[in-house]
Each structure stands twice: as structure tokens, then as C-alpha cells.
């Protein structure tokens with residue numbers, strides 16, 4: 361047994377698992393990081409952008425050394441109407457550090473694991489953990505397809521589709537409303553063409569969220585990111601809405617791609633990869649039991665995603681780190697009990713993770729309830745207002761204004777937005 | 792663009808046995824058959840002649856959606872064995 365015994369086993373080498381493992385190794389603990397893929401990142405996809413602050417905390421050298429694609433200097437929203445659209449973007453000031461970077465998960469995850477190996481992590485790819493081994497209710501190791509490995513603590517970081525938590529009974533059955541289904545396409549285009557098309561250069565990059573149009577009245581959002589020589593375009597939709605519209609997720613993406621405001625970006629570009637993945641959307645109320653005897657749960661497996669702000673990897677990294685810090689204290693006192701590991705939940709509560717999830721615990725259900733009004737305001741009314749301001753028609757302006765006013769009044773959008781503004785104000789004032 | 796063109800961009804290593812199993816007796820009684828449209832890879836199809844669900848597991852993207860979506864929890868879902876299944880190069 362000794363040959364196969366270590367201090368901590370981490371299951372899954374995504375952002376949460378690798379952060380847990382590297383934190384433990386840096387503290388001199390023996391840690392095995394398992395991954396079911398042939399290599400890290402083989403099974404993973406995301407939008408996506410990683411956030412500078414949290415990533416620097418785990419990988420201080422990432423900006424210089426990691427295979428990043430582009431910094432995201434322009435954060436846009438694209439609002440769609442039938443054929444019209446409205447685009448607005450926030451730009452980071454030129455000299456400030458970018459808030460995020462786009463990465464290719466296959467390359468990025470692999471680089472992170474290399475860093476972890478340098479710090480002393482024992483990495484075990486091609487290792488599918490089938491079960492957690494329990495002894496008197498306490499986790500003592502993992503059962504893989506080939507053999508058993510033993511440890512004092514197991515950190516479960518196996519992602520949203522966590523088979524392990526299900527088997528352990530640590531989480532309730534996931535509901536349709538707890539997840540979104542996401543599909544993404546990656547398009548190849550020369551760096552120059554991307555720079556031209558998005559009005560960026562080698563030091564900058566573009567990211568966008570897409571609302572309205574074919575996604576109108578659905579809890580669904582599109583995303584678009586520039587990488588060095590590729591463009592990522594995708595869409596996510598809550599599983600309950602997907603069931604309602606009886607449409608295949610990629611058909612929704614096809615509809616989005618037909619809109620002129622979107623098709624212009626991928627014109628003449630070659631599709632080089634299609635992918636799909638779920639995102640936890642259930643928020644605070646869907647968080648499972650986060651610890652048990654000898655066990656902690658981090659990242660997407662623990663449903664730690666702030667879906668209001670599209671934050672996932674940062675919470676994954678931070679929760680992995682906090683689980684590792686708890687494990688270090690537990691190892692130093694040789695106490696792996698549930699009581700000792702409850703410290704992890706305390707750390708999460710004191711961190712932005714559970715604070716933000718708690719703040720937004722009713723936000724997704726609220727947005728879903730008001731989705732028609734929200735998409736009406738965003739994609740229809742705002743587009744119409746801009747059209748009125750910019751469009752030179754043969755009608756006198758008084759008539760144009762009146763038409764717009766009647767349209768707005770008729771839609772009753774002002775009255776219907778009151779609860780939305782009140783909700784937003786309540787969130788701003790919450791301690 | 793149809794789904795086959797999309798899936799053709801992917802690298803798969805096909806296992807001999809399926810990692811997705813359904814009980815067709817339960818499927819026969821299933822009204823909405825949501826697995827037919829929630830799956831991003833069209834893995835499930837319905838065979839009129841046999842009244843059975845056919846599973847093209849080799850196209851699976853391992854996302855887990857079908858397992859949650861099936862109202863009868865009728866999909867016995869496991870990850871493919873190591874070295875099998877999909878392999879992303881961009882992610």
C-alpha cells in the first residue's frame with residue numbers, strides 16, 4: 361500500500377485541480393494529480409477568457425511564460441434584432457494590465473500541469489478515477505480503471521459532470537435549470553485578417569457577449585472571442601429552455617451565425633473545431649456538500665460559477681487553492697475529519713466565491729422570470745432608440761419621435777422594467 | 792452547416808463498447824424523447840422499424856447533458872475508458 365500512498369490525491373486537472381495540486385506541492389506536500397484525458401485539456405473547452413488577478417495568484421509568471429492567445433482589451437455587447445444590431449464596447453485604458461486573456465484550453469491546461477510538475481506534483485494522465493474508496497465512511501483513496509491509490513485526503517475537481525459526487529451522494533440530483541448546454545466553434549483566420557476585422561493589433565483582443573435575435577426570450581447568451589489565429593464563437597442555453605424550444609443546441613448556433621452582425625466576423629474563415637460542454641448555472645442553491653471525512657470538492661464540481669459575470673475559471677482556481685490550504689492544515693495536524701475540513705467551507709464563505717454566489721442566489725431565477733422584458737428592452741427598444749437617433753428618413757422628426765414613443769408605451773416596457781431596476785438596486789446595496 | 796460537418800472537425804478514438812446505455816423498454820414508453828434533440832452531437836436517433844433508440848456513442852462529446860435531460864433517468868452514463876472518446880485540440 362505504501363508505494364501507492366500519498367498525502368493528497370486530486371481528481372481532475374482543470375483549473376481547480378491544478379491550482380489545488382500546485383498549492384500543496386509548493387507547501388512541500390506529496391500530491392498526485394489525476395486526469396482522465398491522454399493529456400490535460402484534451403477533454404475540456406470553454407469560451408473563453410481567464411482572469412488576470414486570480415490567475416496571477418496561482419501562476420505569477422503566466423503573462424510572460426504561458427501560451428496565451430490575446431489579451432482581451434475590448435469587452436463588447438452585441439444586441440441583436442431581426443436584422444438590426446447594436447454594438448457597444450468597453451475598452452481598458454491603454455497602459456493598464458488587461459483584465460483577462462483568451463487561451464486555448466488544450467495548450468493552457470497542459471502548460472499549467474507542466475508548472476505543477478515543476479513544483480513537485482506527481483501527474484497521472486490517462487487515469488480515470490471510477491470511485492472514491494471509503495473506509496468507515498472516510499475517504500482513503502481512489503479506485504481507477506487499473507489500480508487503487510491511497511491518500512489522507514481526496515480533492516474532487518472533476519468538473520460539472522461530476523460522476524464521483526453523484527456516486528458519493530454528496531450532491532442532489534442536478535436539475536435542468538441548474539445547467540446550460542454550450543456549443544462552440546473555432547474558426548481559423550490569419551492573424552492579420554483578425555486584426556483588421558476586429559480593429560485590434562498584436563497587443564489587443566476582442567471579447568463579446570451576444571443577446572437577442574434568435575436568443576430572444578430565452579435564457580441564452582452567445583459569446584465571441586479573438587484568439588491569435590482563430591475566432592471562438594458559441595452559444596449557451598439553459599437546459600430547461602432548450603427542452604422547451606425543442607431545438608438542437610447547434611441549430612441555435614447556426615441561427616446566430618446567420619445574423620449579419622455575427623456572420624461578418626467568421627466570413628471566409630474555416631471551421632476547425634466544434635465542441636460542447638455544460639456550465640453550472642444553479643448558483644448558491646445548487647452548491648453540494650463541500651466537504652466530508654477526507655474529502656473536499658472544488659471548482660465546477662461544486663457548482664462554483666458566477667453566471668451573472670461569466671466567472672468560472674477564477675472561482676475554480678481560488679476554490680482549488682482554498683481546498684489545498686485546508687488540506688495543508690489538516691495534514692499538519694493529522695486530522696482529516698469532516699470537522700477539520702469544514703474549515704474549507706469557512707474559507708469559501710470568507711472569500712469572494714460564496715459571497716458573490718450568495719449575493720446572486722436569486723438572480724438567475726429572477727432573470728429567467730423577466731427574460732422577455734429584458735430581451736425586449738435590450739435587443740428591441742434600445743436598437744429602436746439608436747435607429748431613431750441615427751436614421752435619416754423622409755418623415756418629419758416629430759412623427760418619428762412619436763412613433764417611437766408609442767411603440768415604447770405600447771410595449772409597456774417602462775412599467776415592466778421597474779422590478780428589474782429595483783432588483784438591481786437591491787443587489788447594489790446588499791452588504 | 793450540418794452536424795456531420797461539425798463532427799468531422801474532431802479527433803475521436805472509438806471504443807468497441809458503448810459508454811452510454813439505455814433500457815429500450817423505458818424509451819418505448821417515453822413521450823418526448825428529449826435525448827433526440829438536446830444532444831449537441833446527435834448521438835441518439837429513433838429507429839421507426841424497431842421502435843428502438845440507436846446510440847452512436849462514438850460521436851459523443853462527453854458533455855453529460857443527456858443524462859440530466861432524460862426524464863426517466865434512463866441513460867446509464869459513464870466516461871469512456873481512458874484513451875477513448877473525443878480529444879479537443881483547441882478547447
Ligand SMILES: Cc1cc2nc3c(=O)[nH]c(=O)nc-3n(C[C@H](O)[C@H](O)[C@H](O)COP(=O)(O)OP(=O)(O)OC[C@H]3O[C@@H](n4cnc5c(N)ncnc54)[C@H](O)[C@@H]3O)c2cc1C
Nearest residue numbers: 372374375376396406407408409489518519659660672673
Ligand atoms: C462554453 C463555456 C464558456 C466558458 N467561458 C468561460 C470564460 O470565458 N471564463 C471563465 O472564467 N470561465 C468560463 N467557463 C467556465 C470554466 O470553463 C469552468 O468554470 C472551469 O473550467 C472549471 O474548472 P474545473 O477545474 O472545476 O473543471 P474542468 O475544467 O471541467 O476540469 C475537470 C477535469 O477533470 C477531469 N476529470 C473528470 N472526471 C474525471 C475522473 N473521474 N478521473 C480523472 N479525471 C477526471 C476532466 O477531464 C477535466 O480535465 C466557460 C465554460 C464553458 C463550458
Ligand code: SF4
Nearest residue numbers: 818821825826861865
Ligand atoms: S429521453 Fe430517456 S427515456 Fe426518453 S427516449 Fe431518450 S433515453 Fe429513452
Ligand code: SF4
Nearest residue numbers: 830851852854855857
Ligand atoms: S454526453 Fe453529451 S454529447 Fe454525449 S450523448 Fe450525451 S448529450 Fe450527447
